[in-house]
Amino acid sequence: xxxxxxxxxxxxxxxxxxxxxxxxxxxxxxxxxxxxxxxxxxxxxxxxxxxxxxxxxxxxxxxxxxxxxxxxxxxxxxxxxxxxxxxxxxxxxxxxxxxxxxxxxxxxxxxxxxxxxxxxxxxxxxxxxxxxxxxxxxxxxxxxxxxxxxxxxx
Amino acid sequence: xxxxxxxxxxxxxxxxxxxxxxxxxxxxxxxxxxxxxxxxxxxxxxxxxxxxxxxxxxxxxxxxxxxxxxxxxxxxxxxxxxxxxxxxxxxxxxxxxxxxxxxxxxxxxxxxxxxxxxxxxxxxxxxxxxxxxxxxxxxxxxxxxxxxxxxxxxxxxxxxxxxxxxxxxxxxxxxxxxxxxxxxxxxxxxxxxxxxxxxxxxxxxxxxxxxxxxxxxxxxxxxxxxxxxxxxxxxxxxxxxxxxxxxxxxxxxxxxxxxxxxxxxxxxxxxxxxxxxxxxxxxxxxxxxxxxxxxxxxxxxxxxxxxxxxxxxxxxxxxxxxxxxxxxxxxxxxxxxxxxxxxxxxxxxxxxxxxxxxxxxxxxxxxxxxxxxxxxxxxxxxxxxxxxxxxxxxxxxxxxxxxxxxxxxxxxxxxxxxxxxxxxxxxxxxxxxxxxxxxxxxxxxxxxxxxxxxxxxxxxxxxxxxxxxxxxxxxxxxxxxxxxxxxxxxxxxxxxxxxxxx
Numbered sequence: 001x002x003x004x005x006x007x008x009x010x011x012x013x014x015x016x017x018x019x020x021x022x023x024x025x026x027x028x029x030x031x032x033x034x035x036x037x038x039x040x041x042x043x044x045x046x047x048x049x050x051x052x053x054x055x056x057x058x059x060x061x062x063x064x065x066x067x068x069x070x071x072x073x074x075x076x077x078x079x080x081x082x083x084x085x086x087x088x089x090x091x092x093x094x095x096x097x098x099x100x101x102x103x104x105x106x107x108x109x110x111x112x113x114x115x116x117x118x119x120x121x122x123x124x125x126x127x128x129x130x131x132x133x134x135x136x137x138x139x140x141x142x143x144x145x146x147x148x149x150x151x152x153x154x
Numbered sequence: 155x156x157x158x159x160x161x162x163x164x165x166x167x168x169x170x171x172x173x174x175x176x177x178x179x180x181x182x183x184x185x186x187x188x189x190x191x192x193x194x195x196x197x198x199x200x201x202x203x204x205x206x207x208x209x210x211x212x213x214x215x216x217x218x219x220x221x222x223x224x225x226x227x228x229x230x231x232x233x234x235x236x237x238x239x240x241x242x243x244x245x246x247x248x249x250x251x252x253x254x255x256x257x258x259x260x261x262x263x264x265x266x267x268x269x270x271x272x273x274x275x276x277x278x279x280x281x282x283x284x285x286x287x288x289x290x291x292x293x294x295x296x297x298x299x300x301x302x303x304x305x306x307x308x309x310x311x312x313x314x315x316x317x318x319x320x321x322x323x324x325x326x327x328x329x330x331x332x333x334x335x336x337x338x339x340x341x342x343x344x345x346x347x348x349x350x351x352x353x354x355x356x357x358x359x360x361x362x363x364x365x366x367x368x369x370x371x372x373x374x375x376x377x378x379x380x381x382x383x384x385x386x387x388x389x390x391x392x393x394x395x396x397x398x399x400x401x402x403x404x405x406x407x408x409x410x411x412x413x414x415x416x417x418x419x420x421x422x423x424x425x426x427x428x429x430x431x432x433x434x435x436x437x438x439x440x441x442x443x444x445x446x447x448x449x450x451x452x453x454x455x456x457x458x459x460x461x462x463x464x465x466x467x468x469x470x471x472x473x474x475x476x477x478x479x480x481x482x483x484x485x486x487x488x489x490x491x492x493x494x495x496x497x498x499x500x501x502x503x504x505x506x507x508x509x510x511x512x513x514x515x516x517x518x519x520x521x522x523x524x525x526x527x528x529x530x531x532x533x534x535x536x537x538x539x540x541x542x543x544x545x546x547x548x549x550x551x552x553x554x555x556x557x558x559x560x561x562x563x564x565x566x567x568x569x570x571x572x573x574x575x576x577x578x579x580x581x582x583x584x585x586x587x588x589x590x591x592x593x594x595x596x597x598x599x600x601x602x603x604x605x606x607x608x609x610x611x612x613x614x615x616x617x618x619x620x621x622x623x624x625x626x627x628x629x630x631x632x633x634x635x636x637x638x639x640x641x642x643x644x645x646x647x648x649x650x651x652x653x654x655x656x
């Protein structure tokens with residue numbers, strides 16, 4: 001996916017969402033929508049940072065970025081649901097944990113982390129291959145030579 | 155002094171001395187000013203990943219977080235469960251920051267902004283000013299925590315404890331700079347991981363697992379100390395996903411550490427310290443795995459103290475920050491050694507990082523922003539003296555000027571974010587972020603950070619700096635759209651394009 005022309009809009013979108021979650025966060029009851037919107041902010045940054053020469057490979061977008069976003073949103077929604085459902089009472093436990101805490105530890109902590117690390121490791125050449133780096137270094141050296149030549153001519 | 159106290163003191167002194175020796179080894183590795191200020195392109199994935207973890211996990215993570223878990227349940231634990239933050243930061247920025255080091259000499263964050271924003275003195279000056287405030291705040295809190303711990307153990311005055319630990323840090327940082335800093339932080343990171351594994355084993359031996367904690371907390375009701383002065387109320391809600399704090403704050407404790415880590419100086423500066431940029435994914439794995447260990451220790455010790463108090467095995471705590479030490483004292487010598495070692499290593503590693511960042515801002519980037527440039531040899535001398543004087547001065551300041559330290563303490567994580575988000579996160583992700591946009595954003599950040607101390611009262615229960623960062627980002631983007639960079643075809647502009655496209 002060519003994202004060069006989308007970069008501007010992703011920066012504007014993420015900045016607008018920052019302002020929206022800040023204002024919504026002034027009221028306690030909006031915390032879940034803030035959490036969900038924050039995934040879109042972080043997702044925008046991930047898309048921008050993962051693009052390689054203006055292109056985000058579809059498989060990198062799907063795994064890890066999209067899978068990560070879904071895992072986190074599901075974890076937040078279920079954590080909120082179970083914390084309401086069992087407010088003030090002793091809940092049935094999942095691996096010894098309160099169900100809402102199990103969602104956070106399983107989905108947010110471990111799920112998000114493993115998705116990002118594994119997806120990145122599997123598709124690391126989509127992010128930046130050895131050839132991409134070598135090509136970049138060569139380009140910079142060529143530009144430096146061009147700059148020196150320009151300076152010498154002046 | 156009991157035998158146990160002597161053994162713990164011996165281990166603490168061994169950690170301090172070994173850090174000093176490792177820091178000293180950095181001098182041998184140092185070949186240029188660039189090595190001293192930035193350790194640029196000097197380290198592999200293990201040292202870099204460990205150093206980022208050790209610099210990010212401060213004494214607060216090991217003392218404050220489990221104290222707050224004891225006080226309010228899971229809420230503050232959310233901050234520590236953001237172990238993916240390092241991976242996020244590296245995925246987003248590492249190849250671009252490392253790529254920037256191919257354009258010209260990079261040994262500080264100010265050098266990066268010089269390259270990206272065509273030597274803007276406003277960007278460099280305001281960013282360095284805000285960074286210095288944030289780093290000094292953190293440095294003071296590390297000194298207060300480390301000195302408090304040793305005083306608690308030995309009965310020494312805080313100033314003696316502070317001098318014993320942190321004068322050593324100031325000396326090795328002054329001589330070996332970031333090279334020694336990174337080596338010692340990697341070493342201290344390993345020490346923290348080993349110590350925390352011992353703590354985790356102790357937690358599960360003591361509680362029998364989280365099921366036992368929930369059973370005890372649900373049944374405890376209210377527990378009062380033997381003298382009737384301290385009461386602790388228990389509810390199963392302490393162990394749900396959000397604990398008993400305001401839920402908007404829980405949102406902040408998830409969102410801010412993740413996006414904040416991307417903008418922390420200890421993270422960005424390590425991206426150009428990496429020798430081979432192809433090692434970034436490996437670095438992220440080492441960083442995240444070590445963070446998981448330390449995070450687990452920090453959080454589960456808090457739950458274990460809830461269990462101990464709920465079952466009547468220890469008295470309710472007078473001070474929540476004592477949680478880790480109360481737990482260690484209950485478990486015995488090995489766990490005491492692990493707890494004190496972990497806190498000591500965390501405070502030393504973070505202090506060295508914040509000391510070097512603030513000293514480089516004060517002695518190199520701020521003077522350069524004001525038009526004062528030193529010869530390389532003079533620059534090295536000035537920075538060494540600044541580092542030493544700031545390090546020793548910070549010990550006295552942190553332990554004697556408690557009122558102003560408290561004011562400074564309101565700066566920190568969010569302040570550092572507001573200084574680094576416009577130039578690095580926005581500016582390295584999109585080339586449309588202009589020099590004028592970043593200058594406007596950083597001026598806004600500096601003004602709002604200072605005004606938020608007393609003049610502005612932000613609504614709601616969110617940490618105040620989220621409002622500051624939102625306005626800083628909005629200002630940067632709006633001004634960048636209104637006043638774009640004019641230079642789009644020069645060789646320099648093409649080099650920047652190549653880095654941002656990487």
